[in-house]
Every structure is written in C-alpha cells, then in structure tokens.
Amino acid sequence: xxxxxxxxxxxxxxxxxxxxxxxxxxxxxxxxxxxxxxxxxxxxxxxxxxxxxxxxxxxxxxxxxxxxxxxxxxxxxxxxxxxxxxxxxxxxxxxxxxxxxxxxxxxxxxxxxxxxxxxxxxxxxxxxxxxxxxxxxxxxxxxxxxxxxxxxxxxxxxxxxxxxxxxxxxxxxxxxxxxxxxxxxxxxxxxxxxxxxxxxxxxxxxxxxxxxxxxxxxxxxxxxxxxxxxxxxxxxxxxxxxx
Amino acid sequence: xxxxxxxxxxxxxxxxxxxxxxxxxxxxxxxxxxxxxxxxxxxxxxxxxxxxxxxxxxxxxxxxxxxxxxxxxxxxxxxxxxxxxxxxxxxxxxxxxxxxxxxxxxxxxxxxxxxxxxxxxxxxxxxxxxxxxxxxxxxxxxxxxxxxxxxxxxxxxxxxxxxxxxxxxxxxxxxxxxxxxxxxxxxxxxxxxxxxxxxxxxxxxxxxxxxxxxxxxxxxxxxxxxxxxxxxxxxxxxxxxxxxxxxxxxxxxxxxxxxxxxxxxxxxxxxxxxxxxxxxxxxxxxxxxxxxxxxxxxxxxxxxxxxxxxxxxxxxxxxxxxxxxxxxxxxxxxxxxxxxxxxxxxxxxxxxxxxxxxxxxxxxxxxxxxxxxxxxxxxxxxxxxxxxxxxxxxxxxxxxxxxxxxxxxxxxxxxxxxxxxxxxxxxxxxxxxxxxxxxxxxxxxxxxxxxxxxxxxxxxxxxxxxxxxxxxxxxxxxxxxxxxxxxxxxxxxxxxxxxxxxxxxxxxxxxxxxxxxxxxxxxxxxxxxxxxxxxxxxxxxxxxxxxxxxxxxxxxxxxxxxxxxxxxxxxxxxxxxxxxxxxxxxxxxxxxxxxxxxxxxxxxxxxxxxxxxxxxxxxxxxxxxxxxxxxxxxxxxxxxxxxxxxxxxxxxxxx
Numbered sequence: 001x002x003x004x005x006x007x008x009x010x011x012x013x014x015x016x017x018x019x020x021x022x023x024x025x026x027x028x029x030x031x032x033x034x035x036x037x038x039x040x041x042x043x044x045x046x047x048x049x050x051x052x053x054x055x056x057x058x059x060x061x062x063x064x065x066x067x068x069x070x071x072x073x074x075x076x077x078x079x080x081x082x083x084x085x086x087x088x089x090x091x092x093x094x095x096x097x098x099x100x101x102x103x104x105x106x107x108x109x110x111x112x113x114x115x116x117x118x119x120x121x122x123x124x125x126x127x128x129x130x131x132x133x134x135x136x137x138x139x140x141x142x143x144x145x146x147x148x149x150x151x152x153x154x155x156x157x158x159x160x161x162x163x164x165x166x167x168x169x170x171x172x173x174x175x176x177x178x179x180x181x182x183x184x185x186x187x188x189x190x191x192x193x194x195x196x197x198x199x200x201x202x203x204x205x206x207x208x209x210x211x212x213x214x215x216x217x218x219x220x221x222x223x224x225x226x227x228x229x230x231x232x233x234x235x236x237x238x239x240x241x242x243x
Numbered sequence: 244x245x246x247x248x249x250x251x252x253x254x255x256x257x258x259x260x261x262x263x264x265x266x267x268x269x270x271x272x273x274x275x276x277x278x279x280x281x282x283x284x285x286x287x288x289x290x291x292x293x294x295x296x297x298x299x300x301x302x303x304x305x306x307x308x309x310x311x312x313x314x315x316x317x318x319x320x321x322x323x324x325x326x327x328x329x330x331x332x333x334x335x336x337x338x339x340x341x342x343x344x345x346x347x348x349x350x351x352x353x354x355x356x357x358x359x360x361x362x363x364x365x366x367x368x369x370x371x372x373x374x375x376x377x378x379x380x381x382x383x384x385x386x387x388x389x390x391x392x393x394x395x396x397x398x399x400x401x402x403x404x405x406x407x408x409x410x411x412x413x414x415x416x417x418x419x420x421x422x423x424x425x426x427x428x429x430x431x432x433x434x435x436x437x438x439x440x441x442x443x444x445x446x447x448x449x450x451x452x453x454x455x456x457x458x459x460x461x462x463x464x465x466x467x468x469x470x471x472x473x474x475x476x477x478x479x480x481x482x483x484x485x486x487x488x489x490x491x492x493x494x495x496x497x498x499x500x501x502x503x504x505x506x507x508x509x510x511x512x513x514x515x516x517x518x519x520x521x522x523x524x525x526x527x528x529x530x531x532x533x534x535x536x537x538x539x540x541x542x543x544x545x546x547x548x549x550x551x552x553x554x555x556x557x558x559x560x561x562x563x564x565x566x567x568x569x570x571x572x573x574x575x576x577x578x579x580x581x582x583x584x585x586x587x588x589x590x591x592x593x594x595x596x597x598x599x600x601x602x603x604x605x606x607x608x609x610x611x612x613x614x615x616x617x618x619x620x621x622x623x624x625x626x627x628x629x630x631x632x633x634x635x636x637x638x639x640x641x642x643x644x645x646x647x648x649x650x651x652x653x654x655x656x657x658x659x660x661x662x663x664x665x666x667x668x669x670x671x672x673x674x675x676x677x678x679x680x681x682x683x684x685x686x687x688x689x690x691x692x693x694x695x696x697x698x699x700x701x702x703x704x705x706x707x708x709x710x711x712x713x714x715x716x717x718x719x720x721x722x723x724x725x726x727x728x729x730x731x732x733x734x735x736x737x738x739x740x741x742x743x744x745x746x747x748x749x750x751x752x753x754x755x756x757x758x759x760x761x762x763x764x765x766x767x768x769x770x771x772x773x774x775x776x777x778x779x780x781x782x783x784x785x786x787x788x789x790x791x792x793x794x795x796x797x798x799x800x801x802x803x804x805x806x807x808x809x810x811x812x813x814x815x816x817x818x819x820x821x822x823x824x825x826x827x828x829x830x831x832x833x834x835x836x837x838x839x840x841x842x843x844x845x846x847x848x849x850x851x852x853x854x855x856x857x858x859x860x861x862x863x864x865x866x867x868x869x870x871x872x873x874x875x876x877x878x879x880x881x882x883x884x885x886x887x888x889x890x891x892x893x894x895x896x897x898x
Contacts, residue, residue, distance in 0.1 A: 013499065015261035020500045027497065027551025038581070057256045088551065090267045090499055206256075 003034075003067045005085065006097040006226040008236075009060045010210075013092035018053045024090065025065060031088045032081065037068040051109035051214060051225070052116065052186060058193065060211035062116070064109050064225050066101065073100075083235040094236050097226045109225060114217040115163060115185050118193055119210045123177035124203040127167065130178040133200040134165045143199050158199060161191035177207060186214075244276060247334050248342040254328040262500035263291035264325065266317075266339030269497040269550065272304075273340055274314035281423040283307050283315040284338055284348040284385070288355070288363035289770065291319040295496060296504040298558070299391060300354045302491040303416050313420045316340040316348070320363045321370070323768065329370060336370035345371035349423050351385045353404070355393035358747035359740065359770035362762040364389070365403055375759065377405050377453060382431040386423065386439070394450075395480075395527055396699040398467075398806040399747050401452035402755040406443045408450075409810055410480030410527075411513075413489045415448045422446065444474045448481035450810060457752050462793050464751050467809045479811045484851050486513050486532040490542060497550045506554035506585065507546040511539050511571070515560035516836045516853070520626045520826050521615070521654060523698035524560055526819075527812040529845035531836050533856040536567030540574045547582065556585040563590035563598060564836075567856035572601055588613070592633045596640035609648035610641045616657060617667025623829040624659055626822075631671070638675045642682040649675060649688050655717045656695040656709030656741075658826060665717045668692065669724040669731060676730035689732045692721060694741035698748050700812040702822035704805065707798040708745045714738035739777040743769065745795040746780070751806040754794065757783040813845040 009021070016024070026046055029036055038044040047068035054060050073081075078098065085095040106112070122130070137143060143159040163183035184191050193209045215222040255261035276282055285304055287294025294300070300317070307315035316338035321329060329335070336345040345351060351371060353364050365375045373384045380387075389400065390408035397407040408415055426439045444451035454474045458465040469476055483489060495507060512533040515525040534542075543555050555575070559565060563586065575584055584602035589595050591612045599610060614629050616622045622629060641649055653668045672690045679686030694714045697703040709717070718735045725733040746754060760783035761769075768774040784791055799805070801820055808816075818841075822832065835841060836853055846852055 012265040012267050015255055015265050016499050017260075017262060020262055023501065024499060029551075030553060031548070031551040044581070056261065088269075090269065092267070 001069045001072045002101050003069060003073070003081075004099050004101045004226055005065045005067070005082075005095050006224075006228070007063050007065065007085075007089070008094045008096060009054060009063055009092060011059070011092035013090050014057055014059045016090075017056050018050070021093075022048060022050065024093070028085055028088045029067060032084050034067070034073075035069050035071040037070050049108055049110075052113060052190060054211060055192060055194065055209075058209040058211065061096075062211055062213045062224065064214065066109060082233075086235045086237065091237055094233070096228055096233055096236065099226055112216050113186050113214045113225065114222070115183055115215045116190075116211055117213040117215070118180075118182045118184060119168075119208075119212055120180040120182055120193055120197065120206070121177060121208040122180065122197060122200075122204045123207050124205045125178070127178055129203070130167055130180065130200075133204065134167060134180070137162065137200055138165060145195050145199055147195075158191050158195060161185040162196065181212075244343050244347045246342045247337045247344055250332065250334050251337060251342060254325065254332060254334065257328060258324045259322060260500060263319070264321070264339070265499070266342070267499055268295075270492075270494040271317075271340055271496060272308050272315075274308060274316060276314065276341075276343075279312060279424070279428065281313050281350065281420050281427055282348045283313065283350045283352050283420075284318055284345050285315050285352045285354070286318045286320075286336075286345075286367055288320050288353055288360040288367055289357070289768070290322060291498075292500075292502045294319045294354075295498050295502045296508065297354055297356065298492065298508055298510060299356075299412060301496055302489070303352070303390075303412050305491050305493060306413060306416055307420065310417065310420065312424045313417075315352075316343065318345060318367070320360075320367055320768070323774075326366070326370065326767075335372050336367055346373055346385065348385050349427055350419075351387045353387070353389040353391075355389050355391035355400075357770055358393055358744045359775075361393075361400060361747055361758050362766050362769055364400065365759065365762040366767045368403065369762075375762075376402055378402075380405070380436065382433060382436050384436075386443075388419065392524060392527065393747075395523070395810065395812060396748060396750070396807045397450060397452065397810075398752045399750040399754040399758060401752045403759075404452070405440060406449050406451045408481070409448050409478055409812075411483045412481070413483050413491070415446065415481045418446050419443065419449065441471070441473070444469075447479060450478040452752070455809065459753075462790070464804050464806055466804055467806070477809055477811055479849075480527065480813060482530075482813070482845075482849055482851060483513075483532070485854055486510070486534050487538055487854070490534075490538060495546060495550060497552070504556065506556055507543070507550055507552045508556045508558050509539060509542045509546060510534070510559060511557045511562060511565045511567070512559045512856075514853075515564070516834050517561060517564070518626050518822075518832045518834065519615070520624075520702040520822060521657065521695060521698075522560075523701050526701050526814060528560070529813065529843065530851060530853045532854045533565060533567065535856050536570035536574075539567065539571050543571070543575060544578065547578065553581050554583045554585060556587055558587060561588050561590055562586045563592075563595040565856065568598060570857075572598060576601065589637075591629045591637050593636035593640045596637050596644065600640070600644040609650055610646045611650040611652065612637055613652035614671065615652065615654050616660075616664065617653065617669075617671055618664045620829055621657060621660060621664040621667065623831050624826050625654075625657055626826070626831055628831050631674075634671065635674065635678055638688075639678050639681075642679045642686065647683070649679065651675065651688060651690050653690060653692050654695040655692050655721075656714050658703060658706045659829075660717075662717075662720060665720055666724055669721055669728055669733075672725075672731045673728045676728070679730070685730070687730045687732055689734060690721075690725070692718060692733065692735040694736055694738050696741055696745045696748055699805070699807045700814055700819070702819050702826055704749070704819065705799040705801070705803075705823055707796045708742075709738075710796055711738045711742050714741060737772065737775070740769070740772075740775050742791060742795060743775075743777070743780050746784075746791060749806070750794050753787065753789060756787040757789060760786060811848075813843075813848045815842070815844040815848075818843045 037047045049066040051064040082095040082098045142157045144155045145158050166181040168179040197204050197206050285300050287297050304315045307313040318338050368375050374380050386405045388406045389404045390412050394407040422442050440451050443449050444454045454470055455467050456470050457467050514528040514531040519525050614634055615627045672688050675688045697706045715738050725731045761779045764779050766779045
C-alpha cells in the first residue's frame with residue numbers, strides 16, 4: 001500500500017535541503033514504526049517518492065511524500081498518524097493531511113503535478129513598479145532566460161510556464177513589500193520562482209517565497225494531490241505569518 | 244538580550260548549507276535566560292558538521308541545562324562565506340537555540356579536540372565581539388573557558404583563554420557554574436573579573452594561566468609557577484570514578500542536516516590501558532571505566548527509539564576490549580535487521596571481525612584496522628603488540644565475511660623508525676591484498692599514513708618530531724613502493740600540517756603570538772586542506788623570533804622543564820620516562836586492566852580503580868591476557884609493582 005502525506009515546510013526549516021528533508025522523514029517514519037518497504041541492493045533505503053523539489057530557503061504549505069508500505073494500515077492507525085508524524089518532525093514541518101493512494105500504474109507525484117501556486121514577496125520597487133513589470137511579462141509572447149543544463153548554456157522560453165500573475169499589494173502583517181501570487185506550470189520542467197523574479201526585471205529582489213499549492217489538471221478542472229482538511233488542524237505548530 | 248535572527252535570516256540565503264545555522268535539532272533545548280542562571284555558550288571551533296556530533300559538548304549541554312542555576316546553548320564556527328557576511332553586516336557570532344549574540348553569555352566554553360582549530364577559537368572570540376587577549380577583557384565580557392584533550396598542554400592558548408579544564412568535565416562543570424553564578428548575581432562589579440578568576444584557579448582541575456608566572460632562560464623554559472599562595476602549584480586532572488553514574492547524553496542531538504558520525508553514539512567505556520605509547524588519549528584518560536552491559540543495552544535501545552537512527556556506534560578507544568561486548572551484541576541483534584552497528588577503533592584480530600560480522604548484517608562496505616606500524620620491532624617500540632598473524636587473520640575474516648574494502652592506518656616518523664620499518668607498511672598491505680584475492684578478485688587495500696606528532700603526557704613527549712622533508716621522504720618511499728604493488732592504495736596526511744600540529748602540541752606560551760598572527764592574517768580552518776598555508780606559520784614564527792626546530796624537531800632531555808609540568812594527568816613523570824627508555828629498547832608493556840598494577844599513577848594518585856563490566860577479560864585477549872606475545876620473542880615486562888593488584892584489576896583472567 002502507498003501512503004501519501006502532505007506537509008508544511010515553514011520558518012527556520014526552510015533552510016534545510018531536499019536531501020536532508022528526505023533523511024528527516026526517514027527517521028520520522030522509523031520512529032512511527034511503520035512497515036516501510038525497503039529497496040533491495042547493497043544499501044537498502046526506504047521506498048519514498050517525493051514530489052517537486054523546493055529550493056533551499058523557500059517555504060511551503062503543500063509538500064508531498066509517498067511512502068510504500070509492506071502491510072496495510074487499519075483506519076485507527078491511519079487517523080492518528082498525522083499527529084504522530086508532526087510530533088517527531090522538526091518545528092515547521094507538520095503533516096497536514098494523509099491518505100492511502102493507488103500504489104502502482106499511476107503517475108508519480110512529480111509527473112502528475114501540472115502547476116503550482118506561489119506567494120512571492122519582493123522588494124526593489126513600489127506597487128506601481130511591480131504592476132508595470134507584471135504587465136510587461138504577461139504581455140510578452142516569449143520571455144527567454146539563460147540556464148545551465150547538463151553543463152551547457154541554453155536559452156529557454158519561460159513565458160508558457162507563467163499561467164497567471166496577480167499582485168496582492170503591500171502586506172502589513174508580513175512587512176515584505178510587494179507580494180505576487182503566481183501560477184506556474186511544472187511540465188515538462190518547472191520554472192523556479194527565482195527565475196520568474198529575474199524575468200520580471202533586474203530591480204526585483206526575492207524576500208520570501210512560499211509554495212501555497214500544487215495542482216493536478218483534469219479535463220474538468222484541477223485538484224490538489226491531497227487537499228487540506230476542512231476544519232482546523234490541532235497539531236499544527238507553525239506560528240509563522242501565513243499566506 | 245535580543246535575537247539576531249532577523250538580521251541573520253537574509254544572510255543565510257547567500258551562504259552554503261544554511262541548515263547548519265538554524266538549530267531546531269531533535270534534542271535541542273530552548274533555554275529561558277534569567278538573572279539567577281549562568282548562561283553558557285558551548286562552542287566547537289570548527290564547522291557544525293564536524294562539531295555537532297562531539298559527545299563531550301553534548302554531555303555538558305545536558306548537565307548544565309538540567310541545573311536550575313544554569314543554561315547552555317551551542318555555537319559552531321561559521322564557514323568562511325558566512326563569516327564575511329557577518330562581519331560586513333556587523334552581526335556577531337550567535338547561539339543556535341535562541342540565536343542570541345555570543346557576547347551576551349556569561350561563559351564562552353570551547354571544546355578543544357584538535358590543535359589545528361586554535362586559530363578558529365580566536366576567530367570565534369573575535370566574532371563574539373570579545374577581545375581575543377584575556378588581558379583585554381573586563382567585567383562586561385564573558386569568561387572564555389576551554390576543555391577537551393588539547394588542554395593537557397594549554398600554554399599556546401594561555402594568552403587567549405581565561406581558564407582551562409583538565410580532564411573529565413561532568414563534575415567540574417557544576418563547580419565552575421557555582422562560581423560564575425555568584426559573579427553574575429553580584430552584578431559583575433568593577434574589579435570582580437580578577438576575583439572570579441582567582442576563585443576558579445582553586446577549583447580542582449581548573450587552570451587559570453594568568454595566575455601563573457612563566458620564566459625563561461633564553462629559549463629554554465625554566466618554570467611556570469603560581470603568582471599567589473592560594474593558587475595550586477600543580478593542577479590535577481579531573482576523573483569521574485564511574486561512567487555508569489553519567490548516562491549522558493540522554494537525548495543525543497539529531498541534526499537536520501548531515502554531519503560526520505551521523506548516528507547514535509553510545510560511549511561504552513572511557514579510558515584505555517593498552518599502553519600504546521604514541522596515544523595521548525590512552526594515557527590521559529586512564530583508568531578504564533566501563534558501563535554495565537545493561538546500561539549500554541538501555542542506552543542503545545532507548546536512543547534508537549527516540550532518534551529514529553538506524554545506526555549506532557559503540558564508542559570508546561577500543562570497543563572490542565569492552566568486557567561486556569558479547570552481552571551487548573546479543574541484545575542489539577534482537578533490535579532488528581535494519582539496525583547497523585559501527586565499531587570505531589576495531590581491535591586487530593579475528594575475534595573482533597567476528598563481532599563486527601555479527602553486528603553488521605547489512606552494508607558491509609569497509610572495515611578499518613590500525614596496526615600503526617609496519618614491523619613487529621616498530622610495534623614493540625610503540626607498544627602496539629599486534630602480530631602479523633593477528634592482522635592477516637583479521638583481514639581474512641573481513642574479506643571472507645563479505646566486506647569489500649579494508650583500510651589500514653599507520654603512523655610514520657615514529658621513534659627509531661628505519662626505512663625497513665617504513666617499507667614494512669607496504670609489505671603488510673601487499674600481503675593483505677594477497678589474502679583478499681583468495682576471496683574476491685580485484686581486492687584493494689587502502690593504506691592511510693599520518694605523520695607522528697609527539698604529545699604531552701605520553702612516553703614520546705621527549706621525542707623530536709620528524710621534519711617535513713623527512714616525512715616527505717618516507718611518504719615518497721611508500722609511494723614508489725605502493726606504485727609497484729597492485730591493489731595497494733596509498734593516502735597520506737600533509738606533513739606541513741603535521742609540523743604545525745606538533746608546534747601547538749608541545750609549544751609554550753610564546754607560541755601564542757604565532758597563533759594570533761596567523762589568525763590575523765586570515766588563517767582560519769587550518770585543519771581544512773584548502774585553507775591551510777604553511778607560509779603563514781613560517782612567517783609568524785620568524786616574526787616572533789621562534790624556531791620550529793626548537794619546539795618540534797629537538798629531542799628533549801630528562802631534566803628539561805616541560806610546558807605542562809605544572810599540570811598532571813596522574814601519570815608519574817618517572818613512569819613515562821622509564822616507558823620511553825623501554826620503547827627505545829623495543830620492550831613491551833602489558834595491559835594493566837587484567838594484569839598487576841605497575842603504578843603509572845593514574846589510579847593510585849587519585850584513589851580510583853578500573854571499573855569493568857565483566858570480571859572475565861573479553862575473548863581474543865587484550866595485551867597480556869590471551870595474546871601470545873612469545874611468538875614475537877619478547878614477553879612484556881611489568882616495570883614497577885609496588886602493591887598487590889586488586890581483584891577488580893586482575894579479573895578472572897589471572898585467577
């Protein structure tokens with residue numbers, strides 16, 4: 001059976017790398033004493049599948065992890081697991097939703113996710129300046145950025161990845177200047193928020209970047225790999241300025 | 244006190260591996276500061292990755308935080324990229340728990356485990372906004388205290404550190420805390436710093452260098468003597484009688500980012516009496532104090548459950564000598580197949596490999612042995628009485644049990660070493676490769692060679708260290724021999740760094756000027772190859788009018804005053820001198836854990852004894868137990884036998 005966990009990465013732990021986070025989850029899963037499937041081979045590792053990587057320094061309300069188990073869990077164990085995970089994960093990493101998903105045949109998280117929503121706080125100009133930058137970018141038919149890929153310098157048109165940009169204005173609660181809400185496509189490869197900020201113009205400096213959601217497109221709309229529960233999450237320890 | 248986090252946060256986006264600066268580890272505490280609590284900042288003067296696993300620091304961290312009148316936070320040396328940012332933005336060195344400025348603590352407590360970190364200590368003090376020289380500090384500044392193995396020769400750092408702690412820290416840290424709390428409660432009034440230092444100087448195990456006067460006669464040190472009557476003429480090391488009373492760390496820190504030794508560590512015993520003459524740790528940590536097998540089992544099981552680690556290391560100076568090893572192995576195996584057990588410092592024999600094979604069911608990547616020298620004669624000189632047969636049996640056991648790589652540690656530049664002894668290293672390695680090839684094709688054996696640095700409180704403290712060119716010559720001998728030997732991979736330490744380690748290890752107070760100049764010229768992280776530059780040290784020595792020959796390469800005489808003569812590790816100086824003479828004649832000495840006491844002084848001087856978990860010596864034998872030394876044509880001798888040995892020391896092995 002395959003277990004899918006949705007979790008946060010907020011506050012100081014945003015400086016933890018993707019690889020380190022995988023190790024943190026390995027220890028958390030061992031502490032929860034789950035029947036985890038291990039890879040075979042010389043150095044067996046638990047069978048984990050992470051979604052899209054998050055850059056070091058960026059925060060998130062919507063990270064995902066799939067864990068393969070060798071035995072099915074009963075309802076009672078499952079219900080208690082989110083809180084149990086949160087208790088053994090570092091402050092800022094909280095499990096917000098958990099479900100059993102189809103374990104084979106389907107696409108991996110990384111392949112299935114088609115877009116993500118970001119909150120990007122920047123400084124370097126006024127709200128009006130930001131409006132002009134956003135308008136210019138959305139109005140362009142193509143926007144090229146230079147990237148290093150497999151040791152080569154390539155020019156990629158990132159415009160198709162920018163699905164929507166919305167200015168949220170100054171946010172007094174966060175003291176982070178101009179805040180942009182961005183919908184970014186993730187297939188076939190993703191556009192990093194830092195690249196988007198660069199494409200908006202040289203004056204913009206990243207202040208705080210938070211991934212709010214990941215989305216899977218369907219013919220009749222889109223949905224999250226795992227939605228947040230409707231009510232409050234009592235074990236959520238995160239005390240950071242929210243989205 | 245206010246947190247530097249808001250100022251630090253934007254800087255972290257620009258540096259490598261920022262996770263090492265955020266704290267948040269499992270096991271980290273969030274201490275509440277208060278006027279009645281002495282605030283300690285425990286600092287390891289190297290990177291987080293190297294410093295976090297340090298058990299000494301973690302033990303003191305817990306002991307202090309358990310006290311009502313103390314609290315402790317931690318800091319590590321910021322890497323060079325963050326240092327540039329900190330200095331540019333005037334952000335001080337900070338603690339990881341509350342991200343408070345280092346200068347706001349009452350004590351900066353350093354762990355000194357390696358000589359090449361000394362310039363980092365100065366840098367951390369400076370980044371804290373505290374004057375690097377002790378004489379420049381006042382009531383507003385924290386006390387700078389250092390502990391750890393390097394403090395057995397504290398003199399090179401005497402101008403920069405207010406007080407050194409010699410020996411085990413578990414008990415003395417609380418005694419120091421009482422002095423610091425009084426100082427804090429009394430409001431750190433004008434002139435009180437001097438009084439506090441004077442009080443600290445009378446705490447057993449604490450050495451306050453400013454309370455001592457040093458006299459020289461030309462280059463020669465004459466004496467280091469107390470300035471005041473109430474200051475002890477000789478500072479004795481502290482030793483806890485029972486490790487069992489200190490089951491720390493109870494909540495080992497589990498870092499969020501990968502560090503060295505990233506696993507649960509359980510110290511199974513402290514001290515070692517094998518008597519390897521080059522080994523400072525084995526000399527200064529005597530006697531042997533084992534935990535009970537039951538306590539080790541509990542610490543392992545509880546630690547794994549709490550941390551989520553799947554690896555545990557049973558640490559000590561020679562874990563296969565732990566008399567409770569078989570009882571512990573059995574119980575660890577019950578914990579499950581996915582738990583792997585590391586035995587650092589493996590003893591060189593087949594029995595030990597058998598133990599390792601039982602413990603490491605998965606991931607048999609490599610095993611490391613330390614024969615230390617290439618010929619039996621040389622091993623008698625250093626009293627590491629491993630026969631070639633023992634090594635070959637161990638290597639055969641390793642390869643036949645599925646290990647793929649074997650690594651061998653050696654020292655070069657040892658007393659009386661000839662080129663034949665040096666080349667014995669590659670000879671042994673070739674034979675190990677041949678043994679491996681019986682089990683698997685393309686076997687390779689890695690040989691790691693380090694230049695020998697004579698250390699204080701060892702029989703070799705009088706020995707003149709090999710010069711850089713002599714060490715380079717020996718390494719080149721080995722390189723050309725290894726090139727002709729299929730399957731022997733040679734690695735070596737930079738002899739230039741070995742020279743500076745030697746300068747710190749046995750230098751006197753005058754060497755402090757050299758350390759300061761190297762630090763001022765940007766020489767931090769000297770144990771990192773990419774940052775070590777010998778020319779900085781050579782220039783600083785010249786500017787201070789000091790000679791490396793004098794401090795490092797010269798053989799010392801019996802009547803010479805040594806910079807650490809006013810300190811004591813319990814060992815009688817005449818015992819060490821006799822052991823030095825015996826070394827030169829290649830005479831071995833037995834392990835006193837299981838044979839009669841030869842009165843080195845470590846037990847008798849302090850009224851303590853070996854503490855062993857089992858009255859029966861472990862199978863495979865330690866020196867002087869089951870090991871057949873006669874095949875080497877020499878039976879070890881007991882040098883001095885002044886009193887009958889107690890039952891605990893003799894054990895059933897001699898009954």
